[in-house]
Amino acid sequence: MSATAYLLFFFSSLGVFNGFILASWILTRSNKQPGDNWLAVLLLLISIRIGKSVAFYFTPDLSKNILQLGLTACVLIGPCLITYLVYKEKISSLEHAVKWFFIGLTVAIVILGIVFPYNTYLDLWQNWVFRGSSLLWLLCLFTGCYLYRERIQSLSGQWHKLLTDKAFITIIGSSLIWLAYFTASYTSYIMGALSFTLILYLSVLILLKPLSKHQVEPLAAPRVEADKYANNKLTDSQTEQYSATLNLLMANEQLFIDPQLSLPRLAKRLGMSHTTLSQLLNDHYQMNFKQYINSQRVLLAQKLLVEQPNASIDHIAEQSGFSASSTFYSAFKQQTGVTPNRFRTAKL
Known part of the structure; x- marks a missing residue:
């Protein structure tokens, strides 16, 4: 590969690597907030989807099993986003339904891959599963915006607070990644991977300072009062x-x-x-x-x-x-x- 190709590979795969690291950190940390486990799962699914894209872009003759894994993750991204938002917003009336829908869909797509593997049923995966997953992702983005509308309305005009809200960043980031893939025929297939890297790093930079302030001060204050x-x-x-x-x-x-x-x-x-x-x-x-x-x-x-x-x-x-x-x-x-x-x- 040329120097330009090496740089492109580095920056496109950087988000995938750090996506896995961030998801692992969220899953293992102790002071979790509502929905954090689902956010970690969402990051893992997006990282798998992006990882497949990077591998396929630089290795067109990639194994069909890896392509199938990437599309399987893509099917689950939208429903996982909805599940995260429901748990994050503590919508108890929907928690049971979205959780079991996600589990059921996961079982269904895994069984589909076993019974009708990508290697044998190319048309099924390249057309129906690929297009269906993209449409499902889009529908879930609209649904997520609807579920989160009250929070967005409450912060109307307060962009500094809205832009440091994890759920809002997740919705916007997922939308931009979907858009990058949807417009790939006019730009480049690798744009989805590059957008994920950019969004991931911008999100960490935005959230880092507010999270530190939010998590450290409340924990320290009671201890100071107790000593006092x-x-x-x-x-x-x-x-x-x-x-x-x-x-x-x-x-x-x-x-x-x-x-x-x-x-x-x-x-x-x-x-x-x-x-x-x-x-x-x-x-x-x-x-x-x-x-x-x-x-x-x-x-x-x-x-x-x-x-x-x-x-x-x-x-x-x-x-x-x-x-x-x-x-x-x-x-x-x-x-x-x-x-x-x-x-x-x-x-x-």
Whole structure:
């Protein structure tokens, strides 16, 4: 091969290699988020599909068994994407269905390959399976956008947050890879592999800083609070008295509706120091100030969603004390496991 061909091979296969490494890391790490296992499977499937493309581009007489493996992975990419999004968004009503659909499709395509192998049934694999997998992938991309529409709407105009959202990046990345293959007849077959390498590295660069900030700070904060109050514990009677006063104040005056409410201001209303209030929240409620206030706001929002069925989500968020709908969306889903719209639909 020429120097140009060597460079092309290097950059096109780089994404495949790192795709396998990233998928393995996701599968083996301990602090996984919902859907991470399915994201790892999706990366493996795309890596297999891209790996087949690279091998076929540089070795046209490639074994039909490898071509069959690549097309098998291609059939499963779209359904795996949907499964990942359902688990990532915690859509419990669909989790069982999409999981078993993916498993059933996997069994079906494997059996198809055993009974009707690529070596013998070239037309079946080169036309029906190839075109069918591309169409299925496209349909799943549209379905994924529909499932993720509420999250996208909640971050409308906040592109810095949207572009660091794993699910959004996965949808966009999968769409660009599909488009690269779909337009390969006008460009080059290797464009799919090159696009995967580019997308993978851009995604890692975008996610690296937000993930570090998100994962390190919350884990460190409770430990700092615990050390801070280790030698100054509240007595049981103090905890009971303070928590009763706090609950009564929140129920009667709903101070949390004020977006500008701060720890010192709330402590002043309770007639205690902000250090004592912070200790109470950490020891008794296992929350920091922000988490506690957001939990109170979400409880009010649940009530308003039912009482005001025609009110917009943004209006509910504002009434509950949230200054931004994206913050409301995240806090609500973290506490209830569903989006505000799904909660309202289930209650009405």
